[in-house]
Amino acid sequence: MQEFYLKSASSATTKFPKKLLLWNYWDHEHIVGTHFAHYKKVNIIYEDSKVCFSERWAKLPYLPFYLKTTDFAVLTNDSQMDVHHYAFLNLLYCKQTFKFEDLENDGCKVTRYDYLQVPRFFSFLQKYFDKIMKKWFIKVWEEDMPMRERRLKVWKLGFVDFKGIDFINKHNLKRKKLPTRKYNLTLPIPKITHEKNNRREKVFLRKVSKSKNLGYGLPDL
Numbered sequence: 001m002q003e004f005y006l007k008s009a010s011s012a013t014t015k016f017p018k019k020l021l022l023w024n025y026w027d028h029e030h031i032v033g034t035h036f037a038h039y040k041k042v043n044i045i046y047e048d049s050k051v052c053f054s055e056r057w058a059k060l061p062y063l064p065f066y067l068k069t070t071d072f073a074v075l076t077n078d079s080q081m082d083v084h085h086y087a088f089l090n091l092l093y094c095k096q097t098f099k100f101e102d103l104e105n106d107g108c109k110v111t112r113y114d115y116l117q118v119p120r121f122f123s124f125l126q127k128y129f130d131k132i133m134k135k136w137f138i139k140v141w142e143e144d145m146p147m148r149e150r151r152l153k154v155w156k157l158g159f160v161d162f163k164g165i166d167f168i169n170k171h172n173l174k175r176k177k178l179p180t181r182k183y184n185l186t187l188p189i190p191k192i193t194h195e196k197n198n199r200r201e202k203v204f205l206r207k208v209s210k211s212k213n214l215g216y217g218l219p220d221l
């Protein structure tokens with residue numbers, strides 16, 4: 001039988017550099033924090049600098065239960081990632097392609113293409129699928145904004161992962177103007193908030209299900 005897909009495309013532009021956007025999409029740790037309303041658990045089975053193989057427990061729009069998906073993400077090149085999602089014993093398959101396009105002044109345009117494989121007689125759902133996916137894109141995009149803002153802000157202040165900012169850590173240091181440094185990214189992103197166990201897999205559980213601002217406040221620096 002010929003494969004048939006429901007399709008959708010969404011895009012948005014941002015003032016953040018491409019690598020910062022990629023950092024956001026490859027930071028699987030924040031899924032159960034920033035997106036706590038949609039996800040309660042993430043299990044990273046394997047990841048390296050190009051791929052991430054994981055399981056996610058997600059609450060999708062209009063579904064009254066958590067759906068467990070198996071997800072395979074590939075950084076196809078430095079401007080594209082492809083994610084393959086499987087659910088319901090692999091009966092459900094959805095592919096997403098994210099394209100990252102540099103804009104002037106270090107901005108970036110992100111376009112997400114969605115393809116949901118369905119039997120052809122479900123083609124009448126096309127307009128609903130498109131509507132849901134566009135809505136989902138905007139919702140998640142807005143949720144991610146504070147952490148992108150914060151990341152760029154602290155990056156400009158000289159922040160180093162797991163070290164912090166010099167003049168904040170050491171009170172005897174004066175804040176000094178740093179030369180502009182290009183946003184840099186090395187995958188996989190180091191993680192510390194997974195459940196402590198002896199397995200290679202990294203399990204992240206939702207700890208907060210009420211305040212979306214917890215841990216994301218940023219005083220004026």
Ligand SMILES: [Fe+2]
Pocket residue numbers: 024025030031034035140144
């Ligand atoms: Fe996110």
